Amino acid sequence: MISLNGEADNRIHLNRDVIVSCAIAIADAEGIDAITIRRLAQELNVTAMAPYRHFRDKEDLLNGIAEKLLAGVNLPKTTCLTWDQELALVFSQLVAALRLHPSVAELVLTRILLSAPGLTLAELVFKLLTDAGFESEQVGQIGNYALSSLVAIVTTQPGAVTNPDPEIRDALLREKRILLASLSPRNYPHVVAAADTLVSCTDDDSYYALGVKLVIEGIKGLKSDLSDQTDSNL
Amino acid sequence: MISLNGEADNRIHLNRDVIVSCAIAIADAEGIDAITIRRLAQELNVTAMAPYRHFRDKEDLLNGIAEKLLAGVNLPKTTCLTWDQELALVFSQLVAALRLHPSVAELVLTRILLSAPGLTLAELVFKLLTDAGFESEQVGQIGNYALSSLVAIVTTQPGAVTNPDPEIRDALLREKRILLASLSPRNYPHVVAAADTLVSCTDDDSYYALGVKLVIEGIKGLKSDLSDQTDSNL
DNA sequence: ACCTGAACACCGTTCAAGT
Protein backbone atom coordinates (compact mmCIF):
# COMPACT_ATOMS: atom_id res chain seq x y z
CA MET A 1 0.00 0.00 0.00
CA ILE A 2 1.45 3.30 -1.10
CA SER A 3 1.51 6.09 1.43
CA LEU A 4 -1.19 8.45 0.21
CA ASN A 5 -1.38 11.02 2.92
CA GLY A 6 0.69 14.16 3.24
CA GLU A 7 1.49 13.61 6.90
CA ALA A 8 5.14 13.07 7.68
CA ASP A 9 5.85 9.53 8.84
CA ASN A 10 7.69 10.06 12.10
CA ARG A 11 8.65 6.42 12.33
CA ILE A 12 12.32 6.02 11.47
CA HIS A 13 13.08 2.63 9.98
CA LEU A 14 13.98 0.64 13.06
CA ASN A 15 17.22 -1.30 13.40
CA ARG A 16 19.80 -2.00 16.08
CA ASP A 17 21.96 0.98 15.28
CA VAL A 18 19.12 3.49 15.27
CA ILE A 19 17.87 2.22 18.60
CA VAL A 20 21.34 2.13 20.18
CA SER A 21 22.11 5.64 18.95
CA CYS A 22 18.85 6.87 20.40
CA ALA A 23 19.64 5.22 23.74
CA ILE A 24 23.04 6.89 23.85
CA ALA A 25 21.49 10.25 23.04
CA ILE A 26 19.00 9.81 25.89
CA ALA A 27 21.80 8.92 28.32
CA ASP A 28 23.91 11.87 27.17
CA ALA A 29 21.03 14.18 27.96
CA GLU A 30 19.51 12.63 31.07
CA GLY A 31 21.77 9.92 32.42
CA ILE A 32 21.92 6.16 32.05
CA ASP A 33 18.81 5.49 34.14
CA ALA A 34 16.72 7.35 31.58
CA ILE A 35 17.36 4.51 29.13
CA THR A 36 14.22 2.39 29.21
CA ILE A 37 12.65 0.32 26.47
CA ARG A 38 9.42 2.29 26.70
CA ARG A 39 11.14 5.66 26.56
CA LEU A 40 13.12 4.49 23.55
CA ALA A 41 9.94 3.36 21.81
CA GLN A 42 8.29 6.69 22.53
CA GLU A 43 11.30 8.63 21.23
CA LEU A 44 11.21 6.58 18.00
CA ASN A 45 7.42 6.95 17.57
CA VAL A 46 6.81 3.28 17.92
CA THR A 47 5.08 0.85 20.30
CA ALA A 48 6.76 -0.36 23.48
CA MET A 49 7.20 -3.80 21.96
CA ALA A 50 8.73 -2.75 18.65
CA PRO A 51 12.35 -2.65 19.91
CA TYR A 52 12.05 -6.31 20.88
CA ARG A 53 12.23 -7.25 17.19
CA HIS A 54 15.84 -6.09 17.35
CA PHE A 55 16.90 -6.89 20.89
CA ARG A 56 16.18 -10.05 22.85
CA ASP A 57 15.87 -8.06 26.09
CA LYS A 58 17.24 -4.98 27.80
CA GLU A 59 20.55 -6.66 28.56
CA ASP A 60 20.97 -7.20 24.82
CA LEU A 61 20.37 -3.49 24.30
CA LEU A 62 23.03 -2.59 26.87
CA ASN A 63 25.44 -4.96 25.13
CA GLY A 64 24.65 -3.11 21.92
CA ILE A 65 25.52 0.22 23.53
CA ALA A 66 28.84 -1.13 24.78
CA GLU A 67 29.55 -2.54 21.33
CA LYS A 68 28.87 0.81 19.68
CA LEU A 69 31.22 2.62 22.08
CA LEU A 70 33.96 0.07 21.39
CA ALA A 71 33.39 0.36 17.65
CA GLY A 72 34.28 4.02 18.06
CA VAL A 73 37.81 3.24 19.25
CA ASN A 74 40.22 4.32 16.54
CA LEU A 75 42.82 1.55 16.49
CA PRO A 76 46.19 2.28 14.86
CA LYS A 77 46.62 0.47 11.53
CA THR A 78 50.27 0.15 10.67
CA THR A 79 52.86 0.94 13.23
CA CYS A 80 56.53 1.66 13.56
CA LEU A 81 56.19 2.03 17.31
CA THR A 82 57.60 0.05 20.21
CA TRP A 83 55.09 -2.09 22.14
CA ASP A 84 54.76 0.42 24.96
CA GLN A 85 54.30 3.37 22.63
CA GLU A 86 51.64 1.56 20.65
CA LEU A 87 49.91 0.37 23.82
CA ALA A 88 49.81 3.94 25.08
CA LEU A 89 48.26 5.00 21.79
CA VAL A 90 45.61 2.27 21.92
CA PHE A 91 44.73 3.17 25.52
CA SER A 92 44.46 6.84 24.61
CA GLN A 93 42.09 5.98 21.78
CA LEU A 94 39.94 3.87 24.11
CA VAL A 95 39.70 6.73 26.58
CA ALA A 96 38.95 9.17 23.77
CA ALA A 97 36.04 7.03 22.55
CA LEU A 98 34.57 6.56 26.03
CA ARG A 99 34.87 10.25 26.91
CA LEU A 100 32.35 11.11 24.21
CA HIS A 101 29.60 9.42 26.23
CA PRO A 102 30.73 9.26 29.86
CA SER A 103 27.34 8.35 31.28
CA VAL A 104 27.28 5.01 29.42
CA ALA A 105 31.02 4.29 29.71
CA GLU A 106 30.38 2.03 32.70
CA LEU A 107 28.53 -0.40 30.45
CA VAL A 108 31.82 -1.28 28.78
CA LEU A 109 33.46 -2.41 32.03
CA THR A 110 32.08 -5.96 31.89
CA ARG A 111 31.34 -6.24 28.16
CA ILE A 112 34.60 -5.94 26.23
CA LEU A 113 34.75 -9.60 25.26
CA LEU A 114 31.10 -9.71 24.18
CA SER A 115 31.39 -7.93 20.84
CA ALA A 116 33.60 -7.99 17.76
CA PRO A 117 35.03 -4.48 18.22
CA GLY A 118 35.81 -5.26 21.86
CA LEU A 119 37.51 -8.50 20.90
CA THR A 120 39.55 -6.71 18.25
CA LEU A 121 40.67 -4.21 20.88
CA ALA A 122 41.50 -6.94 23.39
CA GLU A 123 43.34 -8.93 20.73
CA LEU A 124 45.58 -5.99 19.93
CA VAL A 125 46.27 -5.25 23.59
CA PHE A 126 47.06 -8.91 24.29
CA LYS A 127 49.30 -9.08 21.25
CA LEU A 128 51.28 -6.05 22.40
CA LEU A 129 51.63 -7.50 25.90
CA THR A 130 52.88 -10.74 24.35
CA ASP A 131 55.38 -8.72 22.32
CA ALA A 132 56.47 -7.15 25.61
CA GLY A 133 57.45 -10.59 26.84
CA PHE A 134 54.65 -11.56 29.24
CA GLU A 135 53.45 -15.16 29.58
CA SER A 136 49.96 -15.96 28.29
CA GLU A 137 48.40 -16.11 31.77
CA GLN A 138 49.85 -12.72 32.69
CA VAL A 139 48.81 -11.33 29.31
CA GLY A 140 45.16 -12.06 30.07
CA GLN A 141 45.34 -10.72 33.59
CA ILE A 142 47.31 -7.58 32.82
CA GLY A 143 45.21 -6.86 29.75
CA ASN A 144 42.13 -7.21 31.88
CA TYR A 145 43.50 -4.86 34.59
CA ALA A 146 44.52 -2.24 32.08
CA LEU A 147 41.26 -2.15 30.13
CA SER A 148 39.17 -2.20 33.31
CA SER A 149 41.22 0.59 34.86
CA LEU A 150 40.83 2.86 31.86
CA VAL A 151 37.09 2.34 31.68
CA ALA A 152 36.86 3.06 35.40
CA ILE A 153 38.89 6.22 35.04
CA VAL A 154 36.38 7.61 32.55
CA THR A 155 33.45 6.55 34.72
CA THR A 156 34.83 8.34 37.78
CA GLN A 157 36.20 11.40 36.03
CA PRO A 158 36.03 14.34 38.48
CA GLY A 159 33.61 16.48 36.46
CA ALA A 160 31.55 13.49 35.31
CA VAL A 161 28.45 13.35 37.57
CA THR A 162 26.16 10.96 35.75
CA ASN A 163 24.20 13.79 34.24
CA PRO A 164 20.50 13.42 35.17
CA ASP A 165 19.79 16.84 33.67
CA PRO A 166 21.81 19.65 32.10
CA GLU A 167 20.59 21.95 34.86
CA ILE A 168 20.63 19.59 37.86
CA ARG A 169 24.13 18.57 36.77
CA ASP A 170 25.56 21.87 37.96
CA ALA A 171 23.57 21.64 41.16
CA LEU A 172 25.07 18.22 41.87
CA LEU A 173 28.56 19.48 41.15
CA ARG A 174 28.02 22.40 43.48
CA GLU A 175 26.65 20.04 46.11
CA LYS A 176 29.70 17.81 45.79
CA ARG A 177 32.00 20.80 46.05
CA ILE A 178 30.20 22.01 49.15
CA LEU A 179 30.33 18.55 50.70
CA LEU A 180 34.10 18.40 50.26
CA ALA A 181 34.54 22.02 51.34
CA SER A 182 32.58 21.33 54.52
CA LEU A 183 34.92 18.57 55.63
CA SER A 184 36.99 19.12 58.71
CA PRO A 185 40.55 19.97 57.63
CA ARG A 186 41.64 18.42 60.90
CA ASN A 187 40.22 15.01 60.01
CA TYR A 188 40.80 15.04 56.27
CA PRO A 189 43.56 17.54 55.50
CA HIS A 190 44.74 15.87 52.31
CA VAL A 191 41.25 15.30 50.95
CA VAL A 192 40.42 18.96 51.55
CA ALA A 193 43.68 20.00 49.89
CA ALA A 194 42.79 17.94 46.82
CA ALA A 195 39.10 18.95 46.84
CA ASP A 196 39.27 21.19 43.79
CA THR A 197 41.03 18.50 41.81
CA LEU A 198 38.42 15.95 42.85
CA VAL A 199 35.35 17.91 41.90
CA SER A 200 36.40 19.26 38.53
CA CYS A 201 39.25 19.12 36.10
CA THR A 202 41.30 22.09 35.03
CA ASP A 203 42.30 20.12 31.96
CA ASP A 204 40.56 16.88 31.03
CA ASP A 205 43.13 16.02 28.38
CA SER A 206 46.08 16.06 30.75
CA TYR A 207 44.01 14.25 33.37
CA TYR A 208 43.43 11.34 31.02
CA ALA A 209 46.99 11.47 29.68
CA LEU A 210 48.24 10.96 33.22
CA GLY A 211 45.82 8.06 33.68
CA VAL A 212 47.11 6.31 30.58
CA LYS A 213 50.65 6.94 31.70
CA LEU A 214 49.95 5.40 35.10
CA VAL A 215 48.77 2.19 33.48
CA ILE A 216 51.67 2.06 31.03
CA GLU A 217 54.20 2.72 33.79
CA GLY A 218 52.60 -0.03 35.84
CA ILE A 219 52.97 -2.53 33.01
CA LYS A 220 56.57 -1.50 32.42
CA GLY A 221 57.21 -1.91 36.13
CA LEU A 222 55.90 -5.47 36.03
CA LYS A 223 58.03 -6.16 32.99
CA SER A 224 61.18 -4.97 34.75
CA ASP A 225 60.50 -7.49 37.47
CA LEU A 226 60.26 -10.20 34.83
CA SER A 227 63.45 -9.31 33.02
CA ASP A 228 65.33 -8.97 36.30
CA GLN A 229 64.73 -12.68 36.72
CA THR A 230 65.21 -13.86 33.13
CA ASP A 231 67.51 -11.55 31.21
CA SER A 232 68.84 -8.07 31.43
CA ASN A 233 68.41 -6.54 28.01
CA LEU A 234 66.36 -3.37 27.95
CA MET B 1 0.76 -2.79 74.96
CA ILE B 2 2.57 -5.93 76.01
CA SER B 3 2.90 -8.67 73.49
CA LEU B 4 0.48 -11.31 74.72
CA ASN B 5 0.52 -13.88 72.00
CA GLY B 6 2.93 -16.78 71.62
CA GLU B 7 3.63 -16.13 67.97
CA ALA B 8 7.20 -15.18 67.18
CA ASP B 9 7.52 -11.60 66.01
CA ASN B 10 9.34 -11.91 62.70
CA ARG B 11 9.93 -8.20 62.47
CA ILE B 12 13.54 -7.43 63.24
CA HIS B 13 14.01 -3.98 64.69
CA LEU B 14 14.63 -1.91 61.61
CA ASN B 15 17.63 0.36 61.20
CA ARG B 16 20.08 1.33 58.47
CA ASP B 17 22.55 -1.42 59.21
CA VAL B 18 19.98 -4.21 59.29
CA ILE B 19 18.54 -3.06 55.97
CA VAL B 20 21.95 -2.63 54.32
CA SER B 21 23.10 -6.05 55.53
CA CYS B 22 19.95 -7.61 54.15
CA ALA B 23 20.50 -5.88 50.81
CA ILE B 24 24.05 -7.20 50.61
CA ALA B 25 22.87 -10.71 51.45
CA ILE B 26 20.29 -10.53 48.66
CA ALA B 27 22.92 -9.36 46.18
CA ASP B 28 25.35 -12.08 47.28
CA ALA B 29 22.71 -14.68 46.55
CA GLU B 30 20.96 -13.30 43.48
CA GLY B 31 22.91 -10.37 42.08
CA ILE B 32 22.68 -6.63 42.45
CA ASP B 33 19.48 -6.28 40.41
CA ALA B 34 17.64 -8.33 43.03
CA ILE B 35 18.05 -5.43 45.45
CA THR B 36 14.70 -3.63 45.45
CA ILE B 37 12.98 -1.73 48.21
CA ARG B 38 9.97 -4.02 48.05
CA ARG B 39 12.04 -7.19 48.15
CA LEU B 40 13.94 -5.83 51.13
CA ALA B 41 10.69 -5.04 52.94
CA GLN B 42 9.38 -8.51 52.26
CA GLU B 43 12.60 -10.12 53.49
CA LEU B 44 12.38 -8.09 56.71
CA ASN B 45 8.66 -8.83 57.23
CA VAL B 46 7.66 -5.24 56.88
CA THR B 47 5.65 -3.02 54.54
CA ALA B 48 7.13 -1.65 51.32
CA MET B 49 7.23 1.82 52.85
CA ALA B 50 8.96 0.94 56.12
CA PRO B 51 12.52 1.21 54.78
CA TYR B 52 11.81 4.82 53.83
CA ARG B 53 11.97 5.77 57.51
CA HIS B 54 15.70 4.99 57.29
CA PHE B 55 16.59 5.88 53.71
CA ARG B 56 15.51 8.93 51.75
CA ASP B 57 15.33 6.92 48.53
CA LYS B 58 16.98 3.99 46.78
CA GLU B 59 20.10 6.02 45.96
CA ASP B 60 20.53 6.60 49.69
CA LEU B 61 20.32 2.85 50.22
CA LEU B 62 23.01 2.21 47.59
CA ASN B 63 25.19 4.82 49.29
CA GLY B 64 24.67 2.89 52.50
CA ILE B 65 25.84 -0.33 50.88
CA ALA B 66 28.99 1.35 49.56
CA GLU B 67 29.62 2.83 53.00
CA LYS B 68 29.33 -0.58 54.64
CA LEU B 69 31.80 -2.13 52.20
CA LEU B 70 34.27 0.67 52.83
CA ALA B 71 33.83 0.33 56.58
CA GLY B 72 35.10 -3.22 56.15
CA VAL B 73 38.48 -2.08 54.90
CA ASN B 74 41.06 -2.91 57.54
CA LEU B 75 43.36 0.10 57.54
CA PRO B 76 46.84 -0.26 59.09
CA LYS B 77 47.16 1.60 62.39
CA THR B 78 50.77 2.29 63.18
CA THR B 79 53.38 1.76 60.58
CA CYS B 80 57.10 1.42 60.14
CA LEU B 81 56.72 0.99 56.40
CA THR B 82 57.83 3.11 53.47
CA TRP B 83 55.07 4.98 51.60
CA ASP B 84 54.93 2.44 48.79
CA GLN B 85 54.83 -0.54 51.13
CA GLU B 86 52.02 0.98 53.17
CA LEU B 87 50.12 2.01 50.05
CA ALA B 88 50.35 -1.56 48.77
CA LEU B 89 49.00 -2.77 52.11
CA VAL B 90 46.08 -0.33 52.03
CA PHE B 91 45.22 -1.30 48.46
CA SER B 92 45.35 -4.99 49.38
CA GLN B 93 42.96 -4.39 52.25
CA LEU B 94 40.56 -2.50 49.99
CA VAL B 95 40.55 -5.36 47.51
CA ALA B 96 40.12 -7.87 50.33
CA ALA B 97 37.03 -6.04 51.61
CA LEU B 98 35.44 -5.72 48.18
CA ARG B 99 36.09 -9.35 47.27
CA LEU B 100 33.73 -10.47 50.04
CA HIS B 101 30.77 -9.08 48.08
CA PRO B 102 31.83 -8.81 44.43
CA SER B 103 28.32 -8.23 43.10
CA VAL B 104 27.96 -4.93 44.96
CA ALA B 105 31.60 -3.83 44.58
CA GLU B 106 30.66 -1.66 41.61
CA LEU B 107 28.64 0.58 43.91
CA VAL B 108 31.87 1.78 45.50
CA LEU B 109 33.30 3.06 42.22
CA THR B 110 31.57 6.44 42.39
CA ARG B 111 30.89 6.66 46.13
CA ILE B 112 34.20 6.70 47.99
CA LEU B 113 34.00 10.37 48.96
CA LEU B 114 30.37 10.11 50.12
CA SER B 115 30.93 8.39 53.46
CA ALA B 116 33.19 8.67 56.48
CA PRO B 117 34.97 5.32 55.98
CA GLY B 118 35.57 6.17 52.32
CA LEU B 119 36.95 9.57 53.26
CA THR B 120 39.23 7.99 55.86
CA LEU B 121 40.54 5.61 53.21
CA ALA B 122 41.02 8.41 50.67
CA GLU B 123 42.71 10.59 53.30
CA LEU B 124 45.27 7.88 54.04
CA VAL B 125 45.95 7.22 50.35
CA PHE B 126 46.33 10.94 49.64
CA LYS B 127 48.63 11.33 52.63
CA LEU B 128 50.88 8.53 51.44
CA LEU B 129 50.99 10.01 47.93
CA THR B 130 51.93 13.34 49.46
CA ASP B 131 54.68 11.59 51.42
CA ALA B 132 55.84 10.15 48.12
CA GLY B 133 56.43 13.66 46.87
CA PHE B 134 53.50 14.35 44.52
CA GLU B 135 51.94 17.80 44.19
CA SER B 136 48.42 18.24 45.59
CA GLU B 137 46.77 18.24 42.14
CA GLN B 138 48.53 15.01 41.19
CA VAL B 139 47.71 13.53 44.59
CA GLY B 140 44.00 13.86 43.91
CA GLN B 141 44.22 12.54 40.39
CA ILE B 142 46.53 9.63 41.11
CA GLY B 143 44.58 8.69 44.22
CA ASN B 144 41.41 8.72 42.16
CA TYR B 145 42.97 6.53 39.45
CA ALA B 146 44.30 4.02 41.91
CA LEU B 147 41.11 3.61 43.93
CA SER B 148 38.96 3.45 40.80
CA SER B 149 41.24 0.88 39.21
CA LEU B 150 41.16 -1.41 42.21
CA VAL B 151 37.39 -1.28 42.48
CA ALA B 152 37.15 -2.02 38.77
CA ILE B 153 39.51 -4.95 39.08
CA VAL B 154 37.21 -6.59 41.61
CA THR B 155 34.13 -5.83 39.52
CA THR B 156 35.61 -7.48 36.43
CA GLN B 157 37.33 -10.38 38.12
CA PRO B 158 37.40 -13.34 35.69
CA GLY B 159 35.29 -15.70 37.77
CA ALA B 160 32.95 -12.96 38.96
CA VAL B 161 29.80 -13.15 36.79
CA THR B 162 27.31 -10.98 38.67
CA ASN B 163 25.67 -13.99 40.19
CA PRO B 164 21.93 -14.00 39.33
CA ASP B 165 21.61 -17.47 40.86
CA PRO B 166 23.93 -20.08 42.38
CA GLU B 167 22.89 -22.50 39.62
CA ILE B 168 22.63 -20.14 36.64
CA ARG B 169 26.03 -18.78 37.66
CA ASP B 170 27.75 -21.92 36.44
CA ALA B 171 25.69 -21.89 33.27
CA LEU B 172 26.82 -18.32 32.54
CA LEU B 173 30.44 -19.23 33.19
CA ARG B 174 30.15 -22.18 30.84
CA GLU B 175 28.50 -19.98 28.25
CA LYS B 176 31.31 -17.45 28.51
CA ARG B 177 33.90 -20.18 28.20
CA ILE B 178 32.16 -21.58 25.13
CA LEU B 179 31.91 -18.13 23.58
CA LEU B 180 35.64 -17.58 23.94
CA ALA B 181 36.43 -21.14 22.83
CA SER B 182 34.33 -20.67 19.71
CA LEU B 183 36.35 -17.67 18.55
CA SER B 184 38.40 -18.04 15.42
CA PRO B 185 42.06 -18.48 16.43
CA ARG B 186 42.90 -16.84 13.11
CA ASN B 187 41.15 -13.59 14.05
CA TYR B 188 41.81 -13.57 17.80
CA PRO B 189 44.85 -15.76 18.49
CA HIS B 190 45.93 -13.98 21.66
CA VAL B 191 42.42 -13.78 23.10
CA VAL B 192 41.96 -17.51 22.52
CA ALA B 193 45.34 -18.20 24.09
CA ALA B 194 44.31 -16.23 27.19
CA ALA B 195 40.75 -17.61 27.25
CA ASP B 196 41.22 -19.85 30.28
CA THR B 197 42.74 -16.97 32.24
CA LEU B 198 39.86 -14.70 31.25
CA VAL B 199 37.03 -16.96 32.28
CA SER B 200 38.29 -18.21 35.61
CA CYS B 201 41.15 -17.76 37.99
CA THR B 202 43.53 -20.52 38.99
CA ASP B 203 44.37 -18.45 42.05
CA ASP B 204 42.35 -15.39 43.02
CA ASP B 205 44.89 -14.28 45.62
CA SER B 206 47.77 -14.03 43.18
CA TYR B 207 45.45 -12.43 40.61
CA TYR B 208 44.65 -9.59 42.99
CA ALA B 209 48.22 -9.36 44.24
CA LEU B 210 49.34 -8.74 40.67
CA GLY B 211 46.63 -6.10 40.25
CA VAL B 212 47.79 -4.21 43.33
CA LYS B 213 51.36 -4.48 42.14
CA LEU B 214 50.43 -3.03 38.75
CA VAL B 215 48.96 0.06 40.40
CA ILE B 216 51.90 0.49 42.79
CA GLU B 217 54.42 0.09 39.98
CA GLY B 218 52.49 2.66 37.95
CA ILE B 219 52.68 5.18 40.77
CA LYS B 220 56.38 4.53 41.29
CA GLY B 221 56.89 4.99 37.57
CA LEU B 222 55.23 8.41 37.70
CA LYS B 223 57.35 9.33 40.70
CA SER B 224 60.57 8.44 38.85
CA ASP B 225 59.56 10.90 36.16
CA LEU B 226 59.11 13.56 38.82
CA SER B 227 62.43 13.02 40.53
CA ASP B 228 64.24 12.88 37.19
CA GLN B 229 63.26 16.51 36.77
CA THR B 230 63.72 17.78 40.30
CA ASP B 231 66.34 15.77 42.12
CA SER B 232 68.04 12.42 41.82
CA ASN B 233 67.80 10.79 45.22
CA LEU B 234 66.08 7.42 45.20
C1' DA C 1 8.83 -9.50 8.36
C1' DC C 2 7.75 -6.15 11.32
C1' DC C 3 4.77 -3.72 14.27
C1' DT C 4 0.46 -3.28 17.46
C1' DG C 5 -2.48 -3.76 21.67
C1' DA C 6 -3.78 -5.58 25.74
C1' DA C 7 -2.31 -7.63 29.73
C1' DC C 8 0.74 -9.20 33.82
C1' DA C 9 3.85 -8.94 37.47
C1' DC C 10 6.78 -5.92 39.30
C1' DC C 11 9.10 -1.14 40.52
C1' DG C 12 9.98 3.45 43.30
C1' DT C 13 7.57 6.71 45.60
C1' DT C 14 3.40 10.00 47.31
C1' DC C 15 0.20 10.77 50.69
C1' DA C 16 -2.83 10.24 54.46
C1' DA C 17 -3.50 7.39 58.40
C1' DG C 18 -2.87 4.51 62.12
C1' DT C 19 -0.78 3.28 67.01
Next chain:
DNA sequence: ACCTGAACACCGTTCAAGT
Protein backbone atom coordinates in the same frame (compact mmCIF):
# COMPACT_ATOMS: atom_id res chain seq x y z
C1' DA D 1 8.52 7.62 66.40
C1' DC D 2 7.72 4.21 63.44
C1' DC D 3 4.97 1.49 60.55
C1' DT D 4 0.67 0.60 57.47
C1' DG D 5 -2.41 0.75 53.32
C1' DA D 6 -3.96 2.42 49.25
C1' DA D 7 -2.78 4.58 45.22
C1' DC D 8 0.00 6.45 41.08
C1' DA D 9 3.04 6.51 37.37
C1' DC D 10 6.23 3.86 35.54
C1' DC D 11 9.01 -0.68 34.24
C1' DG D 12 10.31 -5.17 31.40
C1' DT D 13 8.20 -8.69 29.13
C1' DT D 14 4.40 -12.38 27.48
C1' DC D 15 1.19 -13.45 24.22
C1' DA D 16 -1.94 -13.24 20.50
C1' DA D 17 -3.00 -10.48 16.56
C1' DG D 18 -2.75 -7.56 12.80
C1' DT D 19 -0.90 -6.16 7.90
